[in-house]
Amino acid sequence: MIAGGALFALLGKDPVAAIRTIFWDPIFGEFAFYYRGQLLVKAAPLILIAIGLSLGFRAGIWNIGAEGQYIVGAICGAAVALALYPADTRLVFPLAVIAGAAGGFLWAMIPALLKTRFNTNEILTSLLLVYVAEQLLASMSLGLLRNPEGAGFPGSRNLARYPAAANQELIAGTGIHWGVIAALAAVALAYWLLNRHRIGFHIRLAGQAPRAARFAGVNPQALTIFCLGVSGALAGLAGLFEVTGPAGQISIDFNVGYGFTAIIVAFLGRLHPVGILLAGLLMALTYIGGEAAQATLGLPAAAIQAFQGMLLFFLLAVDVLTGYRLRLGRERTA
Amino acid sequence: MRTERDDLLTVEGLTKAYPGVVANDGVSFSVGAGRVHALLGENGAGKSTLVKMIYGLVRPDAGRMRLGGRDHAPGSPHEARTAGVAMVFQHFSLFEALDVAENVALGMEAPPPRRELSRRIAEVSRAYGLPLDPGRRVGELSAGERQRVEIVRCLLQDPRLLIMDEPTSVLTPQEVEILFRTLRQLAEEGTSILYISHKLEEIRALCDGATILRLGRVVGECDPRDRSARELAELMVGQSLHTPTREPHEAGEVALEAAGLTLPSASPFGTTLRDVSVTVRRGEVLGIGGVAGNGQDELLAALSGEARCASAMVCLFGRPVGHLGPQTRRGLGLLSAPEERLGHAAAPDMTLTENALLTGMLREKLSRRGILNWRGARDFAERIIERFDVRTPGPDHAARSLSGGNLQKFVIGREVLQRPEVLVVNQPTWGVDAAAAASIRQALLDLAARGAAVIVISQDLDELMEVADRFAALNEGRLTPPRPVRGLSVEEIGLMMGGAHGMEAAHAAQ
Numbered sequence: 001m002i003a004g005g006a007l008f009a010l011l012g013k014d015p016v017a018a019i020r021t022i023f024w025d026p027i028f029g030e031f032a033f034y035y036r037g038q039l040l041v042k043a044a045p046l047i048l049i050a051i052g053l054s055l056g057f058r059a060g061i062w063n064i065g066a067e068g069q070y071i072v073g074a075i076c077g078a079a080v081a082l083a084l085y086p087a088d089t090r091l092v093f094p095l096a097v098i099a100g101a102a103g104g105f106l107w108a109m110i111p112a113l114l115k116t117r118f119n120t121n122e123i124l125t126s127l128l129l130v131y132v133a134e135q136l137l138a139s140m141s142l143g144l145l146r147n148p149e150g151a152g153f154p155g156s157r158n159l160a161r162y163p164a165a166a167n168q169e170l171i172a173g174t175g176i177h178w179g180v181i182a183a184l185a186a187v188a189l190a191y192w193l194l195n196r197h198r199i200g201f202h203i204r205l206a207g208q209a210p211r212a213a214r215f216a217g218v219n220p221q222a223l224t225i226f227c228l229g230v231s232g233a234l235a236g237l238a239g240l241f242e243v244t245g246p247a248g249q250i251s252i253d254f255n256v257g258y259g260f261t262a263i264i265v266a267f268l269g270r271l272h273p274v275g276i277l278l279a280g281l282l283m284a285l286t287y288i289g290g291e292a293a294q295a296t297l298g299l300p301a302a303a304i305q306a307f308q309g310m311l312l313f314f315l316l317a318v319d320v321l322t323g324y325r326l327r328l329g330r331e332r333t334a
Numbered sequence: 335m336r337t338e339r340d341d342l343l344t345v346e347g348l349t350k351a352y353p354g355v356v357a358n359d360g361v362s363f364s365v366g367a368g369r370v371h372a373l374l375g376e377n378g379a380g381k382s383t384l385v386k387m388i389y390g391l392v393r394p395d396a397g398r399m400r401l402g403g404r405d406h407a408p409g410s411p412h413e414a415r416t417a418g419v420a421m422v423f424q425h426f427s428l429f430e431a432l433d434v435a436e437n438v439a440l441g442m443e444a445p446p447p448r449r450e451l452s453r454r455i456a457e458v459s460r461a462y463g464l465p466l467d468p469g470r471r472v473g474e475l476s477a478g479e480r481q482r483v484e485i486v487r488c489l490l491q492d493p494r495l496l497i498m499d500e501p502t503s504v505l506t507p508q509e510v511e512i513l514f515r516t517l518r519q520l521a522e523e524g525t526s527i528l529y530i531s532h533k534l535e536e537i538r539a540l541c542d543g544a545t546i547l548r549l550g551r552v553v554g555e556c557d558p559r560d561r562s563a564r565e566l567a568e569l570m571v572g573q574s575l576h577t578p579t580r581e582p583h584e585a586g587e588v589a590l591e592a593a594g595l596t597l598p599s600a601s602p603f604g605t606t607l608r609d610v611s612v613t614v615r616r617g618e619v620l621g622i623g624g625v626a627g628n629g630q631d632e633l634l635a636a637l638s639g640e641a642r643c644a645s646a647m648v649c650l651f652g653r654p655v656g657h658l659g660p661q662t663r664r665g666l667g668l669l670s671a672p673e674e675r676l677g678h679a680a681a682p683d684m685t686l687t688e689n690a691l692l693t694g695m696l697r698e699k700l701s702r703r704g705i706l707n708w709r710g711a712r713d714f715a716e717r718i719i720e721r722f723d724v725r726t727p728g729p730d731h732a733a734r735s736l737s738g739g740n741l742q743k744f745v746i747g748r749e750v751l752q753r754p755e756v757l758v759v760n761q762p763t764w765g766v767d768a769a770a771a772a773s774i775r776q777a778l779l780d781l782a783a784r785g786a787a788v789i790v791i792s793q794d795l796d797e798l799m800e801v802a803d804r805f806a807a808l809n810e811g812r813l814t815p816p817r818p819v820r821g822l823s824v825e826e827i828g829l830m831m832g833g834a835h836g837m838e839a840a841h842a843a844q
Contacts, residue, residue, distance in 0.1 A: 198704040201691065209681035214640050215672060216692045217661030 008303065018297055022289030022307070035288055037175025041246050042284035044179040045070070045238035047277055049262035051186040052231030054271040058194070059203040060210065061227045065111065065126030066235040067259025068133035069104035073236020074243040075140050076103025078156060078250045081165035082145060085157065092164040097178075097240055104236015105229050107133065112228040116221040122228065134255070141250050160248035167245035179241030183280075186234060191273040199226065235259060264312055270319075286311065342367040342526045343388070343406070343495055348397035350383050356550050357383040360397070363545040363552060365495070370517060370527045372537045372558060374570050375547035376739075376767030381530050384547070385497050388528070389421045390414035402494060415443055420488035421497040424765075426480050430473035434483055437472055441487045458489050462516045477626040478509045485516070496520065497528045500765070502536060506625050507795065507828045514540050532768065534563035535796070548572055567768045585803070586616030589787035590637070590668065590756045591649040595656075597636050605629040607636060610813045612806060614756070614787040619778065620816060621802025622791045624831050629811040630791050631673065634760045637789070638670035639663040650756065664696050667755030671745050673764065673791075675738065679745045682734040686726065689733050690715035690748055697752040714751075722747030723773065739766040743774060750777050757781060760791040775801050795827060807831045 008018040026035035049066045056063045063069075077100030084092050111125040145156040159165050167177050194200035206213040206223055214220065238258065247254055265283050269275030290304035341364040350358045358380045365371040373381045386392040388399065390408030399406040401417055408414035411421075428437050435452050439445035446454070452468040459466040464482040472480060481501060488496055498517075502510045517527055517540065529541055537544065538558045546554040546569045554569050561569075595610040607629055614620040624630060635641040637648060639660035648656040650668050658666075676682045680689045691711040695701050700710045715729035722743045726736055733741055746762055762778065763771035778801055782788045791808075792798050798805055799819060806816035807830035814830045 196706055196708075198695070198701050198706060201688070201706060205681055205684070205692065208683050209677045211674070211678040212681045212692060215638065215660060215678055216695075217639070217659050217664070219659065 008299065008307075018293055018299060021293040021297060022286060022304075025292060026285060026288045035292070037169075038288050039281065039284050040175040040180050041177070042287055043280040044177070044183040045242055045258045046262050046265045046283055047183040047280035048179065048186055048238040048241075049231070049235045049259060050265040050269065050276045050280060051183070051190045051273060052234030053262055054266045054269070054273070054276055055190065055193075055203055056227035056231050057207075057266055058271050059206040059223055059227050061224055062123045063108065063111070063126050063228055063231045064123050064263065065108070065128075065130045065133075065259070066231060066262055067255060067257065068126070068130035069107045069232040069235035070239040070242075070259045071130075071133040071137050071255050072107040072239070073100040073104035073233075074239030074247075074254065075137060075145070075250060076100055076236070077240030078159060078243045079140075079145060081159055081162065081244065082156060084165075085162060088164050090164065092162075093167070093244070096165055096244060097237065100236045100240025100243075101233040102236070104239065105233040107236070108228040108232020109225070112225045115224055115228075122224070126228075130259070137250070137254060138252050141252050141254070145250050147249075155251035156249045158248045159244045165244055167241050177241065177245045179238065179245065182237055182241065184277075187273045187277050194273070203227065235262075268312065268315055341365065341400075342369075342402055343528075344400045345384075345388070346398055346400075348384065348387060348394050348399065350380075350387060350392060350394050358387070358394070359550040361547070361550070361552055362397075363555065365526045365528060365543070367494075367526055368521050368524045369543055370521050370529055370541045372541035372544040373528060373530045373547065374534075374537065374544050374566060376570055376769065379547040379570070379767075380550040381547055382499070385421065385499065385528065385530065388414070388495075389419055389497060412443065415491060415493075418492070418494035419497065420491055420493035420495070422481070422484045422488060422499065422501060424500040426484055428472045428480055428483060431471065433469055433471050434466055434475075435468035437483055438468075438487045438490065442490065454490060455486055458486050462486075462489065462519060463512060464516060478505050481505070481513075485513075489520075493525060495526045495528060497530075499530045500532070501529075502531065502533060506831045507824055509625075510536065532765075532771075533794075533796070534558075534566045534768075537566070538563060546570055570767070571769045585618045586785060587651070588613050589616050589651060590614050590758075590789070591652075592637070593647055593649065595636055595643060595647045597632065597641055597643050597647075599632055600641065605632055605811045607632050608811045610636075610811075612813055612816060614789055616755075616785050616787050617782055618804070619782050619788045619790060619802045621798035621805045621819065622789060622808055622813070623793065623795055623798050623805060623827065624808035626793055628808045630760055630793075630808060632811070633808065633813075634670060634672050634758055634791060637668070637758045638672070639668075661696055664693065664752075668758070669693070669697075669749045669752055669754035669756070670758040671749050671760065671762065673760040675741045675745055676734065680733040680741060683732055685715075685732055686719070686724075686729040686736075686744060687712045687715045689744070690718060690729070693748060694752060718744055718747040718751055721751065722777070723770075738764075739770045742766050743770055746774050746777065750781055754781070754786055756787045756789075758789040758791070761793065762790060763792075763794065763797060771797070795824070805830075 006015070008015040026039065049070065053063055053066055077096040080099040081092055081096040107129065110129060111122045114120040114125050115122045141154045141156060147155060147157045167179065170176050194204065202213065202218045202223060205216060206218055206220065243250060243254065261283060265279045266276060268282070269279035286308050290308065293299045293304060294301055344364040346362045348358050348361045361384060373384065375381050383392060387394045390411045390413050393409065401419070406417060408417060435448060435455060438455060439451055445451060455466060455468045459482065464486060466479065466482050466486060472483065501513065505513060521527055529537070531537055541558050544556050544558045545552055546556070548570065553572070558566060591613045592610050595607055597607040599606045605628060610633065612620065632641065636643055639658055639662070643656040645654035645657040650666055655663055655666065655668070672678045681692065687708065691700055691706065694714050698710065698714050700707045700714065712729050718724065719726060719729060724744045724747065725740050736744065742763070746759065749757055759778070763774050766774065775797065778788050778790060790798065790801055802819050804816040805819050805822060805827065807814045807827070809831060
């Protein structure tokens with residue numbers, strides 16, 4: 001934070017004001033009623049995706065392509081909703097949710113099957129599939145899913161204005177939508193899974209001691225499919241909630257990097273469900289506060305990004321340093 | 335008596351404390367020039383800490399050392415090596431993908447050019463009967479040959495004091511004999527040797543002085559040649575020893591059968607199992623010997639279910655199980671304990687409770703419809719700790735925090751308490767002190783007496799002679815036909831294990 005303040009000071013801004021704008025004002029400032037809602041809106045997809053990723057990361061399965069699963073989940077969910085347009089039943093939204101989860105799940109199954117069948121590296125395949133998903137998104141918003149009443153502009157119908165499919169705010173003014181509920185549920189479920197269930201035990205075992213996991217009878221292939229599947233489905237869900245709510249429509253620039261940011265959130269939260277909840281909120285805060293600082297103080301966007309980067313760098317460095325000290329200690333006592 | 339001037343190394347009042355434990359408490363002893371001196375003690379007695387201080391890996395809290403009349407207070411292994419101290423570790427520090435000369439060069443302070451180095455390696459290895467080809471890749475060498483690389487690396491530095499930590503655990507009897515000849519030759523030339531081992535008979539054969547440590551203190555000095563192995567063991571433990579006893583019993587029906595078990599190795603430096611056929615009956619202990627790296631790990635994996643094979647290659651009570659995974663086999667009564675405690679038999683950073691769950695989930699009914707019964711797991715861990723005298727503050731401590739011997743007791747106890755029909759163990763007492771080893775062996779014998787079939791894979795021949803009814807040896811992935819242990823001589827066993835791997839010629843040529 002001190003380094004961040006120095007950076008802002010170098011740019012000729014008051015460092016204290018800048019930091020207050022980023023961290024304080026969104027929660028307690030004048031326009032907090034708006035920002036607080038935005039905080040949840042931003043944090044929900046991050047948390048949802050990061051929870052899924054953390055399960056895999058704990059088991060040593062590196063799904064880097066949550067962004068792609070997020071996009072495909074949004075496309076599938078939106079496609080289902082749009083296909084039913086303008087039917088007005090309560091079933092549209094649940095069907096879209098299922099389709100969104102299924103889309104993310106199936107997209108994640110590609111690297112999962114490649115890994116279990118051909119032993120390919122899931123880091124590479126899942127990452128590359130992100131770019132495939134982006135192309136798919138572009139072609140969908142220009143082609144199949146384009147709004148027939150949109151005068152030829154790219155992008156689908158606005159789902160937020162299609163009540164049967166919209167992911168509406170549940171309590172007015174709070175920003176709480178179904179995605180927030182899902183994110184909280186995911187935190188609770190992940191916590192329960194990791195601490196009370198056999199699968200969670202196997203996930204932790206596989207991550208900490210792969211040989212011991214095989215000895216215990218953990219099937220590494222089944223675990224790969226489970227972890228990638230869950231993280232894909234959660235990412236797909238996040239995409240669906242986003243497309244039916246805050247974003248409203250499928251468009252070329254629909255994705256904003258939640259899938260990648262969620263990787264950072266997962267690690268910031270030390271792969272612990274509650275930690276991820278807090279880390280997701282913190283990340284969302286720097287986004288929102290950063291935007292506010294851009295608007296009110298005229299800080300350049302690049303400075304905000306650099307500040308976010310510094311924040312993560314220092315947090316992770318502290319992690320590494322404490323870990324390193326511990327290792328030294330162990331060597332001596334061995 | 336020798337005066338201090340004759341002593342190469344004197345240690346006075348050396349003390350080292352770690353949080354919660356005093357590893358060395360005022361340790362004093364001395365090693366004469368050209369002497370082979372043994373350090374004896376149970377696990378956790380402080381032998382490793384002591385030699386690490388001499389080798390500069392650990393700094394003492396108090397006390398002083400003198401080497402060759404000068405103060406010796408190395409701040410790093412580099413300083414210790416410059417002062418003339420060399421050490422061969424229990425675990426080799428070699429790179430498998432590099433060749434012998436490259437590995438030797440990596441451990442030297444100022445390696446000479448490659449050609450010169452190869453010449454000197456060949457020279458030293460010839461002079462001490464340790465044949466080595468400097469151009470061979472270490473990954474292709476046997477454990478005995480790897481140890482020779484470590485020893486040659488030390489000898490090239492012309493050490494005045496050579497420290498050897500458990501050097502014979504990976505050698506055949508013939509290889510041990512050759513190693514001893516080399517060490518005696520070194521001692522005659524004036525090099526002092528500090529020798530750490532659990533194998534008391536070896537110490538009696540090799541060493542001319544011994545310091546016995548217990549709980550960080552020196553409890554005695556003796557000449558091991560004047561004492562029996564039993565006396566030495568009792569000095570170490572501080573109490574009279576219990577020798578495992580075996581009630582005579584009839585072997586029952588065939589419990590486990592391997593038939594033509596052939597399995598390619600999963601890793602490039604592993605061993606392929608070739609046509610392994612053997613049966614073990616209820617109430618019987620089958621001992622499988624062999625030098626490390628001849629297929630022991632692979633055989634255990636094939637029997638435990640970690641490595642799958644054709645279903646008929648492994649049969650449990652006549653039922654083919656070769657295709658089943660470890661958990662299913664556990665359900666049928668086939669349990670196992672692998673050699674590597676940390677990371678294989680147990681997860682290092684998990685608690686003992688979690689490690690109890692690792693194999694006990696099914697047979698101890700610790701999970702119902704996937705939901706874990708933590709209280710049951712904790713009870714199970716506590717039962718193991720109590721019944722097998724595992725020294726730990728409690729089941730919530732990480733496996734890593736236990737000493738090797740205590741964790742081994744935990745791992746064996748975990749399987750024994752699950753009442754297996756067939757138990758396969760690899761190196762059940764490796765690195766375990768005499769008293770704990772005796773109790774582990776007794777537990778295995780009791781298990782057989784209750785009608786279970788037990789397979790003990792071990793490199794400790796004395797252990798196999800003590801517990802096994804029949805003996806077979808693994809050699810390059812092949813298993814010799816088992817023979818009854820009674821009446822088997824050490825020479826015959828050595829030949830079953832594949833002799834000395836081409837080493838006889840070296841000494842014969844001298």
